[in-house]
Amino acid sequence: MSYWQGIVTGAALVGMAVALTAAAKPQHFSTIDVERINIREPDGTLRMVISGRDRFPGSFHKGEEIARPDRRFAAGMLFLNDEGTENGGLIWAGKSVDGKANAGASLTFDRYENDQTLQLLQNDSGDRDIAALIISDRAAESMFEKVDGKSQVKTEMARGAPRLFAGKSRDRASVIMLQDERGTPRIMLKVDRDGTSSINFLDDTGNIIRSIGPES
Template sequence: MSQNEEPNKFKKIEAEQLNIVDKNGKVKLSLFNQDNIPPAIMDGVDFIPGHRQNDPISGLMFYNSEGDECGGLIYGNEIKEDGSYEAGASLTFDQYKQDQVVQMSYVDNNGERNYGFSVYDRPEQSLKETIEKQEEIKNSNLSDDEKDEATKQLFEGNVPRAQMGKSTKGDVSVKLMDSKGNQRIRMVVDENDIPKIEFLDENGNVTYKLPPNE
């Protein structure tokens, strides 16, 4: 269709998956149902085979100019044989070649709910490279303790920096973390509507709080 042509108009479209592509056919956005969940793509490769494929989700996935997944919206629920359920939704925005740095989420496990907003730090190393190195460690001749230490070092830099939300206990909080992921400021209105603010050191010890005599 040329720039001056009238676009086709549809009153209703039914599809199990709908991809928006650029002029070269590269996918820029994918709208999908539970049976057509896209793989995790980076550098043109499904670098986490099977990821999400059995999850009870539908949604919308975003892709950058290189075709890398760079965030998305997923939502869904599952009812178990005993009648209990799990439900959730997540909107994420990913760092370039990495995992999400901003997330809004909702999780409901049979009535126990938590939801909120989170901000993360991610390392410069690409997520694809991290996953590949993790697999190398897993298949190496290192001892279990050495594998655990190597994996811990590999994921350094993946830390939460801020979280705001409501927990399953009913309290609403804002938590601010340092560059190592340690909570340093915690503001809470608990389930009994009691407010408090705490300042913590890097070991999690409260150094100052309001009200001071709680």
Template structure:
């Protein structure tokens, strides 16, 4: 009888240690494997990094979205839509894909940022679903001066402290005069007014060439001088 009890105790202990060993082996294999397969993952944010930890890509919901980094400095926390933010080897944000849609506004934007600065190219779609008004196409910008991001941010912070709308408008005009704001250079696509075509501006942002189909389905070609005066129309 005693021998039977000893054998039973031994078998229980053996089974327990075998189970523990198996679980430890599975855990080790799972944690050391580079290739893992999942059916479905619910996640609020994913950071894609290099082996040294450098951030290269953030995929996130709106609440956890990265605020961005320019010239090695993290931008203040701000509200940004869900999407993807790309980072270059300097650690700066260099573009991204964002999207959202609500009753009065829908948009999807793929942006390419200038090195050390803000966006210079976008593939964009925006719409007011209630009014059935939409714009979509390729948008290009230029910055009149190089390396003006820090100066621009300083001015924006100063403008936020101003109390009246008039003061803010004057401050924005001063920024434009000081070449701190970007200028729209070209749009290829459909505008809110239903004009579809190519719209080209000079380096000050003034319209110079328009080649488009108007809302009445008529083709048009227009050229403007430096003062915005129409000089040729076909």
């Protein structure tokens, strides 16, 4: 090896060492402005998407994105499992429409390859608002199917039903409601705005068949 070749080779090795050291060292940024961030595993599997409203993703099934333009009303985060399939998310939105609030937020956790079974929900329409924990049933089946080699959300499937609601209703009552497998309320514990409390039993059509108050 000549003198000059030695210098060039040595410089190249130093440059590579500096590059590798820089790559291994975490980068620090004071401010980052982005429209969307995709978080992936080393093998490329997508695990989370953080996005503004206009770049919010569709559904994901085993790494394949399914277009959902109906979702682009809120910013948020989409969670994906080890297979690259959607399994929950956090969204939020809020604006004034004709001088009236139209806002809300939702944190959800999904059953494997199905829809949400646990939700924290807040919704504000100005004169009425709701804040609640909602637990739902979902079938042990995938909500996705392959059509012509592409993933899509099934048009026909067992959608499940809400089974428990605990929170503040739109009429500002505190409510714990237990529902049957069809989502029909069957027992409701309620405290109204004025402090009136009751335990209500309902039939399979949702009508109160017995009500127990403090004096009964």
